[in-house]
Amino acid sequence: MTRDLASWAQPKSGKSKLKLTWPKDLVAALRSSLRRWRPADAPAPAPSRPLSFRANLSTQHLALRLLGLRLDVELVGADTLTGMSQPVIFAANEQGALDYQVLRAALPGRLRPLNIRLSRTLSKGRNVVVFTDEPASGRLVGEFSTVPADLANQYNVAIIPVGLAGTFKLKDVLKLSLRTKPKVSVRFGAPIYVRGRTLTEATEELQVRVEHLVHEGDLSWWTVERRRQGVAAPVAVEPTARWRRLWEQAAPKPERRSNIWR
Amino acid sequence: MSRPGFVLEADASTPPLMTMSGSQLKLERIGVGTKVVYPADAVASTGSVGLIESALNAPIGGDALASRLQADTTLTIVVEDCDWPLPRPEFDIRRALVESVLETAARVGVDDVQIVIANGLKQRWSATQVTTVLGDRVASSFLPDGLVTSHDVTGDDLVTLGEIDGHAVRFNKRVAESDLVVVVGVRADYTTGCPLVTGLSDVSTINRLRGVHRDEAFADQVGELTKSALSVFSLVAVLGQPLLGRNLRFVGKREWEWSLADRLALVTARQVVAALPRQGARFLHGNPLADYAVVDVLGGDHGEVLKHSRQVWQAANAVEVNGQADVLVASVWGASVDEGDPIGSPLSAAHHALVRQAGTHMGKPYTREGGVLIAFHPLVHRFANRRHSAAADFYAKVLSETIDTAEIAERHEPAAIADEWYLDLYRKQFAHHPLRVFHEWYATADAARHFSNVIWVGGDRRTAAVLGHRAATTFADALEIASNAVGQAPEITYLRGPGLALGDVR
Numbered sequence: 001m002t003r004d005l006a007s008w009a010q011p012k013s014g015k016s017k018l019k020l021t022w023p024k025d026l027v028a029a030l031r032s033s034l035r036r037w038r039p040a041d042a043p044a045p046a047p048s049r050p051l052s053f054r055a056n057l058s059t060q061h062l063a064l065r066l067l068g069l070r071l072d073v074e075l076v077g078a079d080t081l082t083g084m085s086q087p088v089i090f091a092a093n094e095q096g097a098l099d100y101q102v103l104r105a106a107l108p109g110r111l112r113p114l115n116i117r118l119s120r121t122l123s124k125g126r127n128v129v130v131f132t133d134e135p136a137s138g139r140l141v142g143e144f145s146t147v148p149a150d151l152a153n154q155y156n157v158a159i160i161p162v163g164l165a166g167t168f169k170l171k172d173v174l175k176l177s178l179r180t181k182p183k184v185s186v187r188f189g190a191p192i193y194v195r196g197r198t199l200t201e202a203t204e205e206l207q208v209r210v211e212h213l214v215h216e217g218d219l220s221w222w223t224v225e226r227r228r229q230g231v232a233a234p235v236a237v238e239p240t241a242r243w244r245r246l247w248e249q250a251a252p253k254p255e256r257r258s259n260i261w262r
Numbered sequence: 263m264s265r266p267g268f269v270l271e272a273d274a275s276t277p278p279l280m281t282m283s284g285s286q287l288k289l290e291r292i293g294v295g296t297k298v299v300y301p302a303d304a305v306a307s308t309g310s311v312g313l314i315e316s317a318l319n320a321p322i323g324g325d326a327l328a329s330r331l332q333a334d335t336t337l338t339i340v341v342e343d344c345d346w347p348l349p350r351p352e353f354d355i356r357r358a359l360v361e362s363v364l365e366t367a368a369r370v371g372v373d374d375v376q377i378v379i380a381n382g383l384k385q386r387w388s389a390t391q392v393t394t395v396l397g398d399r400v401a402s403s404f405l406p407d408g409l410v411t412s413h414d415v416t417g418d419d420l421v422t423l424g425e426i427d428g429h430a431v432r433f434n435k436r437v438a439e440s441d442l443v444v445v446v447g448v449r450a451d452y453t454t455g456c457p458l459v460t461g462l463s464d465v466s467t468i469n470r471l472r473g474v475h476r477d478e479a480f481a482d483q484v485g486e487l488t489k490s491a492l493s494v495f496s497l498v499a500v501l502g503q504p505l506l507g508r509n510l511r512f513v514g515k516r517e518w519e520w521s522l523a524d525r526l527a528l529v530t531a532r533q534v535v536a537a538l539p540r541q542g543a544r545f546l547h548g549n550p551l552a553d554y555a556v557v558d559v560l561g562g563d564h565g566e567v568l569k570h571s572r573q574v575w576q577a578a579n580a581v582e583v584n585g586q587a588d589v590l591v592a593s594v595w596g597a598s599v600d601e602g603d604p605i606g607s608p609l610s611a612a613h614h615a616l617v618r619q620a621g622t623h624m625g626k627p628y629t630r631e632g633g634v635l636i637a638f639h640p641l642v643h644r645f646a647n648r649r650h651s652a653a654a655d656f657y658a659k660v661l662s663e664t665i666d667t668a669e670i671a672e673r674h675e676p677a678a679i680a681d682e683w684y685l686d687l688y689r690k691q692f693a694h695h696p697l698r699v700f701h702e703w704y705a706t707a708d709a710a711r712h713f714s715n716v717i718w719v720g721g722d723r724r725t726a727a728v729l730g731h732r733a734a735t736t737f738a739d740a741l742e743i744a745s746n747a748v749g750q751a752p753e754i755t756y757l758r759g760p761g762l763a764l765g766d767v768r
Contacts, residue, residue: 190365
């Protein structure tokens with residue numbers, strides 16, 4: 001049984017026509033702007049918004065695309081940065097001369113950190129980056145000073161651990177006439193907050209996290225987290241010969257054939 | 263803390279105020295004396311890590327989460343998926359909550375951890391949705407091993423949690439067998455009810471809780487049963503109002519605070535939709551993202567957290583309105599109704615206006631009994647093929663026969679629940695369960711009984727008639743139709759969107 005609807009209850013028919021609304025709206029907008037109106041009992045306007053903004057990491061920005069012309073760049077854990085309040089301190093391992101440039105190019109303009117005048121840069125609301133010292137012989141990651149933890153404590157900002165892999169001797173590698181693009185991996189870890197602990201503790205945690213990011217890029221975050229929690233001191237890493245590092249870094253990608261008939 | 267809500271009493275000098283109807287934005291002249299309810303201000307979110315840490319370490323009514331975990335604990339993280347606020351948040355706070363819980367679990371060395379989505383009758387989550395909401399880290403750690411599952415209300419593996427008056431309450435197996443269940447959710451409205459039960463139990467239990475014969479005593483008993491059978495730690499974030507992106511920021515701002523840029527943005531938005539009704543609407547209103555400030559994060563005993571989070575939301579969003587009105591006016595913006603649809607289906611629009619907007623009050627409704635609701639929406643007959651398949655059929659086949667809820671429940675509901683096509687869409691194609699549209703209609707019809715008339719401005723006449731409502735071409739026409747019920751000089755309250763205000767009607 002079907003309900004009897006009123007005879008005038010007919011559906012709309014025909015396609016909507018193109019309407020030109022902007023001339024009339026524009027006049028009204030300009031008129032309203034000139035003749036300001038405000039209810040007498042309206043609450044005062046909200047204070048202007050703070051300078052800090054929320055990070056939103058895009059992986060499509062121009063610098064990264066340009067970098068992709070020369071390098072096979074892999075971003076891991078980039079979503080860590082989404083929603084973070086600015087500024088932040090990036091704490092990365094130093095592998096080669098191009099680390100700073102690679103990290104900057106991997107990030108969009110508003111997130112790009114500086115590595116000079118750290119304190120003044122942070123006070124202006126811009127991100128900074130702090131690198132480790134030169135790694136000791138046989139190690140991949142050098143030691144962090146307490147500078148990042150100190151700055152994070154002073155400005156109440158987060159430290160983002162960053163593991164850079166594949167940038168070792170990159171400058172020299174790029175001079176070679178290679179058929180494949182060198183593989184570079186930029187791995188972001190979970191933010192570290194110094195609040196409630198000493199600078200040494202925070203620095204130790206940072207050290208461990210960056211070492212894990214560098215060494216365990218292939219493992220999932222959950223696996224890394226669980227391992228990390230059971231380890232108090234930085235992981236001792238087996239000495240690796242320089243040629244082996246370069247060898248692994250330059251490992252060719254599996255060949256991709258775009259057309260099945262070729 | 264954001265500025266609280268505000269009630270503007272329109273006078274002769276009040277310029278036209280913004281109304282939203284699907285994807286159409288318009289400046290409409292409001293009658294003198296109309297009370298315009300503006301929700302609390304939308305503000306940008308700030309870091310919520312401190313709030314989450316506090317909630318985990320100093321919970322309400324219980325021990326800290328870390329002290330409740332052991333290395334051999336079977337831990338299940340339940341992600342609530344009830345009425346999620348729209349427009350969609352650009353950063354889902356549930357991700358930060360889940361990551362914090364996982365970090366705590368990792369610190370203790372818990373081995374057996376799984377994530378269960380408490381979707382209930384809503385669509386089950388695809389891998390893409392898990393990644394979008396919970397983030398890359400959780401997705402890459404848990405999805406490959408199948409450790410993230412969506413609850414299936416029709417599943418064969420549900421276990422009986424207990425019996426209430428002969429009714430077996432069947433529950434998600436993994437959750438029922440866990441040593442500890444951590445429930446992660448958000449509070450963005452004033453609803454009561456336990457999303458844990460409606461999200462993780464079976465069809466018949468959900469139907470007794472939300473169906474046409476709702477049983478409050480049964481709901482209390484089920485709540486007690488879950489409390490005794492499960493060890494639950496809740497973690498709930500209370501959200502503020504949506505702060506829209508730059509293109510649509512003016513929508514949430516009060517008209518007298520619009521800058522010239524805001525006014526030009528309105529001019530542009532109107533022209534884009536007028537020139538390209540489909541593509542333009544989809545581009546601007548299809549899936550806008552909004553930033554939601556986290557007002558507070560509460561952790562601890564499940565019942566206590568539900569109660570306290572409701573109080574916090576009330577404190578942040580209550581707007582005092584003097585006196586009940588004769589006519590309530592509501593704007594229905596497409597982006598607030600159906601995700602991914604710039605206009606929204608007529609059933610969702612009716613539910614949004616009658617249940618979500620008119621029903622969000624502190625016990626005393628905005629209008630007197632027998633008042634009139636005037637809502638702005640085109641009521642275009644459109645439903646998503648996959649997600650709203652059951653809703654489209656409900657509109658075309660059920661409502662064309664009857665709008666009586668008892669008759670619908672008796673004649674049409676059993677067939678829909680047993681329909682293999684709908685169930686297949688629910689289980690495999692990420693569509694809503696067919697019962698969901700029935701429950702939405704029961705709630706809509708219940709809410710409509712409070713009003714003598716529901717009038718849709720600019721609405722399709724046939725669709726309005728099918729819903730049992732009326733349609734008017736303009737706002738003035740709607741008021742003229744309403745005058746039959748409320749007289750020539752009615753008291754009018756207008757709910758100005760897009761956020762949700764909690765009416766504290768005195």
